[in-house]
Structure formats: structure tokens, C-alpha cells
Amino acid sequence: MTNKIPVGILGATGSVGQKFIELLTDHPWFEITELGASEKSAGKKYSDAVNWVMQKPLPDKFGEMLVKNCVPDFNSKLLFSALDASVAGKIETEFANEGYIIVSNARNHRFDEDVPLMIPEVNPDHLELIKKQKYSGAIVTNPNCSTIGLAMALKPLEEKFGIEAINVVTMQAVSGSGYPGMSSMDMIDNVVPFIGGEEEKMQTEPSKIFGKLSTDGTFNSADFNISAQCNRVPVIDGHLECVQVKLKNKLSRQELISAWENFSSEPQALNLPSAPRYPVKYTFNEKHPQPKTHRNEGNGMTVTVGRLRECNLFDYKFIVLSHNTVRGAAGGTILNAELMKAKGYLDKIL
């Protein structure tokens, strides 16, 4: 017997679904009891349905589980969604209407006006939006993987200096396009300067994430402008972003570095199991951050910033590195669920 909360994973066979299994295997609060995927996988043992690509071996107890269809007959009332976006919208709505709490990675509900688009260190107060939802359950989403790294790096600056405009150019890992993703012929010895829908997500999601929710329930989006260019590069995990920022209040380089180094937020105050001690770390090595060296910083939950320089066009420029399937997907979603538990938003299913 365990006192842990039983959880299910929708889209358990994909690359984010597998990362959920890896990260939840020894979680102190949540215990995976059900795995769901498409009809082609349903009814099979998980080990037969999945092409396991994680670095740690698949634990036997999950390999033996039978994969379920993603219909709302799960026993677990808390579900992590790593569903393909072509089906996530409808399936997540069906579950939420039946009383399930869905904590999702998919883009489909991100801009519903009553759905939080949440990064726990950045906008934990947006959880309040759930109270407006008509579902008997609830839906909470996390942003796109490259938006998360950017927003984490911007939050300490936005708090202290205000942001006017951002230009960002990304170099994004192949795991970001799911499994099997792009072919090796496309990616080896190559860079692809296009990721469908990615630039639009980076340009629109921050306005909701940094929006202000008033006590009377009104929501005002943030008003800074963002221009994004996104590239796929031959790296397995870890998105690198070159950022230029124009601030409302001009301050010194040291003040920006101090803002990153001293940044701490609600997940750290609540000591949530997946919260890194340092949500953002600044590195002074001029060749850093790099995907291989920094993606696992803080168990993949810390965002590393470096190479802060003055910019001839904007005020400053710097580099951001974040783990796209941990902080940018499964790990970020688990942290969302931990915050929900700590703040009583899971009480109705316990």
C-alpha cells in the first residue's frame, strides 16, 4: 500500500511520455498506475508498444503494464498528457468533462481564456484561472519548450527592469520533434531553418505567461514585442537560444546578473520535489552554456544563462540553454502538478 496519488499518462509511448515515466518512477507524491496511447498501442504490453529511447532502462513494472485507449475510463483522476497535438484537444476536453485533472504538454488548450499557461516560477498565480473553468475536472497547460527557457530567463529581468522588446534565435534539439522525429538524412551534417508553428508560439505565448491576473478576475496580456527565428540542429536534447532584449529601465550588466543569480520563486519556497534549488544559473565561462554540459543542470530543471553582453541594437544580448523534454516538457508539467497539490488544487480528486 502507498499513500501516493495514482496518476496516468496519456501519450505514454512518445518521447515526452517516456520522459514522464523516467521522471515519475521514484516520485515521492505520484505513482504511475495507468498508461494510455493510440489504438495501435492499446491492449499491448507497454514494452511491446514502445520504442524506449530513454538513457535509463525501462523499469519492469511499467514494461508489463497493458496500454489503454485514451478514453475517460481511467481509475487515476490525475493525468499527465503527452498526446500528439492532432488529438490532444478533443481527448483532454473529454477527460476534463468527466472530472479528470489534466496537466498537459500539448498546445491545444494553451490559449483558452480559462486555462493557465503556467511555468511555476513565472506565473504561479495564474492557477486561479481554473476557478473559471466549466469542467467538472480541470485543464492546466505548460508552454512550448523553447518559450519556457526564454520565459525563465526573462522573468528575473521583467520583475526588476521591465521588458520592452525581444529578439530571439533558437537552435533546437531533435527530441523536440517527438519520436522518431526528423530523419537522420535531414539532420546529420545539417541545420534546418524551419520548425512548423514554433516561431508563432514563441511570439505569442509570453504575452499570456507574463499577463496580469487581477483580483477581480480580469486578465491583461503583457505588451512587449517578440521576434523569433527557430532552427533545428543535430543535438539530441537541449535548446540553445540567442536573446537580445530591450529593457524599460536601463541598468548595469552586474544588476542583470544579480537578478538571475538571486532569482527564486514559489516552487523553491514550497520546496516542491522537482523544483531546482536554482531555477536560473548564470555562467561566466565565455564558451558556455552548451547543451552537452548544461542540459542536466538541476536535474534538467535549471535554465542556464551566459555570455551577457551589451548590444548595438537592443540593450543587452545573452545565451539561454534549457532541457527541452525535462524543463520544457515532462519535468515542467510535473512541477505544475506539484504546485497544484501544494496549493490544494488536487483536493477534489484525493
Ligand code: NAP
Ligand atoms: P510523440 O513522440 O509523437 O508522441 C505522441 C504520443 O501521442 C504517442 O504516445 C502516441 O501513441 C500518442 N497518440 C497519437 N495519436 C493518438 C490517438 N489518436 N489517441 C491516443 N494517443 C495518440 O510526441 P512528443 O514529442 O512526445 O510530444 C507529445 C506532446 O507534447 C505534443 O503535443 C508536443 O507538441 C508536446 N511537446 C513536446 C515537446 C518535446 O520536446 N518533444 C516539448 C513540449 C511539448 P502511439 O505510440 O500509440 O501512436
